[in-house]
Amino acid sequence: MVNAQQLAALTALYNSTGGPNWNDKLNWNNGGDPCDATNGWYGVSCDATKSNVIHLELENNNLEGTLPTEIGLLTGIKTGLQFSANKLHGPIPSEIGLLTKITAEVILGMNSFTGRIPTELGLLTSLTTKLNLQHNFLTGPIPSELGLLTDMRSRLTLDGNKLTGPIPTELGRLTAMQNTLNLCCNSLSGPIPSELGQLTKLTTGFFLFNNKLTGRVPTELGMLTKLTSWFHLCCNSLTGPIPSELGQLTLLESHLHFNSNQLTGPIPSELGNLAKMEDTLHLCCNKLSGRLPTQIGQLTSLRKALFVHDNRLTGPIPTELGLLTAATSEIYLNDNAFTGRIPSEIGLLTQLEASFAVDDNKLTGPIPTEIGQMTSMTAFLHLNSNSLSGPLPSELGQLTKLTDWFFLFNNKLCGDVPPEVVALAHGAGAIPADMALPHWSVYFGNSLGEPCGDPGGEGGDAPPQGEAAQGEDDGEGGGDDKGAKEPPKDMSANMFLVLALSFALVLLVLTIVWARCGKSSRRDPARRDTPAFTGDDNDDVLDLTGDDPSLNPSSHRSARRSSSSGSSGGGSNPLGSGGLARIRENSGDYGQYGLDSLENEMDEISHRPNRALI
16 A cells, blocks of 8 residues: 555645546545555556555546646656646646656646746656657756756657757767657757767657757767658758768658758758658758759659758759659749759659649740659649740640649740640649639740740740750850840830830820810910919929919829818819919910810819829
8 A cells, every 4th residue: 555645645636636527537536545456546557565656647637737746755656757638737846856766757748837847857867768848838948957867768858838048068968869859849049059969879850940049050960870760950040051961861761851041052962872861851941052963863762842942042953853753742943043944854753743843943945845744743833933935835734633733924935825735724634714823824924825936946045955055054044145135026016016005195195285275375475474284394284373272283182182082062173263263364375275175174173083183
């Protein structure tokens, strides 16, 4: 039978956490022995002598309240303390540090604990697996005392709290750690300690993402050579280059994430050594520059997600990308400054099921017909916002599994749209016929429907092969000098249309001026101080300045506001009675026709409260 001290601790726990409302409270607080062989208390495990509680497991049992300090009286606990997924709140009692015999696990995650992590947890030096405080509301720094848990082999998880301050360098002493260091989703700041590179036994789970970490990625992290999955540093403010030493992580099979930082410099060619990588290389949303290394084609095991979009990468898309034939998910190269042509080898990615995006680059030349071989794609194909030229390949009509977007807008495409593509965009494929966007996604910003240029230039303005190659080597996109000097035919037609419209507009303005002025050219030169249409820089502005403030050009805006908000039923004239009277006095200067026309116009203006005077 347990002693009175342990019984008091269990009773305090029951009373402090709403015991009557627990999901399972079998035999609790019934006056019996918690260690009784037949009537033992739910979740309580005892040693062979039935005199010591060695394990307490009440996970997901609707405990609501605070952990009592009496929990520190259960000094016989050895194998675990499990309170996760309840409704516990308040501070974590520091008395847990008195449970120094515990070897297996302390799991308090997925509650609502607040306050700081007790430094006394560093006294649990026999702990070997699972110190889990994740998904609470803990604040303050990570105690450096956690570096004393040198026997920890698995799962130090502090993620999903509100922890601040630096990552303690002392965590580098946890050299026995094999599985999961998770500090993500807090507000940790400062640099990544190089000492974390001493965790050389770590095989899975290095999580520092979603913090406020700064500085460079330590080269020492390349020493984590046993890591097989989850190297995750995304969503911080890290700067500097990606260390080439990370090419030593040759056992890594999934999830290398550097996305959403401020990293600069080239993508290390050594990342091509990660030949076992199967799932997600994520480098997007940084400031990476230079060329996409050809060694990327060595990642032949990659099945899911190559993300290098939203960087500053230049040069041609390497043809070696076509070697990633195992890829089944997504390849995003968009929002960079890639130049040259889309390599035809892209058509070898026939297992790609989701998406392929190269939009918002500086790509030139024709759309490769081989893209039509990527018939497994179901989500979207984004080729828009480049300088692709020539006609649409009819082979694009083979992409009948596309369910989302087929974007080709803002290029230099020309010629007739093949019926196969028309059918794809308007219902014969997966895009609904009643959606207007697919229409614009194909036509907008191109010259489709208009003849292409010189067929000898491979689709209008595409350069000869030699010039394209030279342009790609120079990183300038392989532009065509001839295409730059000679405007395309559609541009000439547009210029003619603009000139014709301009000429018509001039004639219209002259006609209006003549109609308004009437016989003003015969005015008495001695009366030039009377109100008139002026010939100054405001050609069509009625200059009727006088005592009435409504005739002052500076008050036009206020006149318009008062006209729109005031009474319109009275036919109020925005010129005011005084201004119109002065016009009548000088009717001889305008001629009767000019006066009648002007009065009609003023009357019309007075009934258009939203129209400006000028």
